Amino acid sequence: MRGELSLVADCKVVRFDAAFDITRETIGAISDVTLARRDAVTAMRRAFAELNGADVPIICLLRNTSENGLRDAKNLGATCCLSAHTPPAMVARTMMTQVIQDRADRPVRSIERGVARATEVLTRLFDGARSNGPVALAQVDASLEPIIEAVRDGGLTRWLDRVWTHDDATYQHCLLVAGVAAKFSLHLGFSASDRNHFVRAALLHDLGKARIPLAILNKPGRLDEGEMTVMRTHPVIGYEKLKAAGCDALTLGAVRHHHEMLDGSGYPDRLSGDSIGDTVRLMTICDIYSALTEKRAYKPAMPNAVAMAILSDMKGRLEDRLVQSFGEAMGNGS
Ligand SMILES: [Fe+2]
Ligand SMILES: [Fe+2]
Numbered sequence: 132m133r134g135e136l137s138l139v140a141d142c143k144v145v146r147f148d149a150a151f152d153i154t155r156e157t158i159g160a161i162s163d164v165t166l167a168r169r170d171a172v173t174a175m176r177r178a179f180a181e182l183n184g185a186d187v188p189i190i191c192l193l194r195n196t197s198e199n200g201l202r203d204a205k206n207l208g209a210t211c212c213l214s215a216h217t218p219p220a221m222v223a224r225t226m227m228t229q230v231i232q233d234r235a236d237r238p239v240r241s242i243e244r245g246v247a248r249a250t251e252v253l254t255r256l257f258d259g260a261r262s263n264g265p266v267a268l269a270q271v272d273a274s275l276e277p278i279i280e281a282v283r284d285g286g287l288t289r290w291l292d293r294v295w296t297h298d299d300a301t302y303q304h305c306l307l308v309a310g311v312a313a314k315f316s317l318h319l320g321f322s323a324s325d326r327n328h329f330v331r332a333a334l335l336h337d338l339g340k341a342r343i344p345l346a347i348l349n350k351p352g353r354l355d356e357g358e359m360t361v362m363r364t365h366p367v368i369g370y371e372k373l374k375a376a377g378c379d380a381l382t383l384g385a386v387r388h389h390h391e392m393l394d395g396s397g398y399p400d401r402l403s404g405d406s407i408g409d410t411v412r413l414m415t416i417c418d419i420y421s422a423l424t425e426k427r428a429y430k431p432a433m434p435n436a437v438a439m440a441i442l443s444d445m446k447g448r449l450e451d452r453l454v455q456s457f458g459e460a461m462g463n464g465s
Contacts, residue, residue: 132161135223148174153181158230159188161222163215166203167195179208186237188229190222238285242293245281248274249309249334253302256334260341260369266376271334275327278334282313287461290314295426300349301340307421308414309333311461315417318460332385332414335378339369339386351429366390367399385414392448412450416442416457419449435461 136142140158145151147164148171160182164171182189191209193200204212211229213222252274259266282290290310297303312333316326340348343365347358354362370387378386388402388411395403423438439458442449 132163132219132222135219136161136226139223139227147171147178151178153185153187157182157185157187159190159226159233161190161192161226162209163192165194166191166200166207172203172207175207183208186233186240188226188233190226190229192217192222238289241277241281242285242289245274245277245279245285245290246293246297246306248277249306250297250302253305253334256338257301257341260338260372266338266372268373268376268378271331272327274334275330278309278330279313279317279326282310283317287311287314291424291432295432300425300427301337304421304425305334305337307425308336308417311417311421312414315413315457315460319456328381329410329413332382332410333417335369335373335382336386336389336414336418337365337369338372339365339367341372342368351427363390363398381408381410384408385410389414389418391415392445393450394447396448412453413457416449416453419445420457420461 133142133144141156143151147162160178162175162178164175166172166175179189188210189208190211190213191204191207192215193204193212194215196212196214201212210233211225213225217225252271255267255270258264287310291307294303294306294310297306309330313326313330316329321329343362347354347361350358366387366389370383373386374383388397388400388407391397391400391402391407391411392415393404393407393412395401420438420442423433423441424435426432439454439461442454442457445454
């Protein structure tokens with residue numbers, strides 16, 4: 132078997148109870164262990180969990196190919212089961228097929244993982260804010276890497292396509308802004324920590340909408356003046372909630388000021404020019420673009436080029452240079 136596998140990739144044999152290193156080069160694993168032994172099952176559970184975490188295929192060779200045997204192996208995390216009597220050349224071929232398939236599916240899995248994590252976090256945050264409960268900030272951080280990875284590996288276009296199927300308008304919007312912010316920060320070459328910070332602020336920016344009546348949030352078409360006044364309270368509500376939860380100043384600034392405009396025409400504090408920091412300027416662009424390109428039952432997604440033309444027309448209100456750079460980032464949808 133080792134000889135067969137070595138024809139296609141480097142192959143390392145590890146005793147079932149020995150520690151092993153999973154590196155970036157690990158493309159798959161084959162377990163050839165009798166799962167009837169309890170110590171073997173314990174060792175395989177640990178090993179398979181690590182391999183599943185690394186998202187690589189695991190072929191499990193089974194002495195017992197009964198339904199129970201197959202189920203046990205799948206429960207441990209095997210992605211494919213073969214009889215232990217399968218000729219080694221066939222096992223090697225199956226491994227390669229699995230690796231190729233795994234690579235092809237990876238972007239889609241990455242998107243699913245990122246959207247699932249972010250939705251889970253948003254649901255918890257909004258539920259907490261809605262019921263005046265605590266805002267669980269610690270959990271937000273665990274969703275940032277999956278979001279950034281999804282956009283990097285799966286592409287923004289796939290992210291948008293997936294997020295557009297979300298039926299809650301506010302979650303859809305927050306997921307869009309988070310994906311767009313991830314893409315923009317990757318394009319700008321932010322450090323990993325700046326990137327995380329920016330995507331975190333994007334996820335949180337509209338938390339105050341948790342306290343806005345659904346009739347206003349989900350109203351098809353334009354809001355009247357009274358409704359608009361209510362809607363415009365969301366940045367301060369979000370700010371207050373996150374401040375009470377001990378959120379950092381930069382994120383708080385982005386949450387409170389993402390509707391401010393450089394010419395002073397925004398809200399809630401009518402800030403202008405230099406009093407609007409870089410993070411806020413970037414967030415505002417991501418936010419407007421996402422609002423324009425949202426999909427609703429009554430409104431198809433606006434094409435990228437049209438949304439970009441609107442942003443470019445907002446001269447004096449948004450920073451030209453940043454809008455241009457944003458356009459470059461969005462132009463390359465993959
Ligand atoms: Fe907002
Ligand atoms: Fe927003």
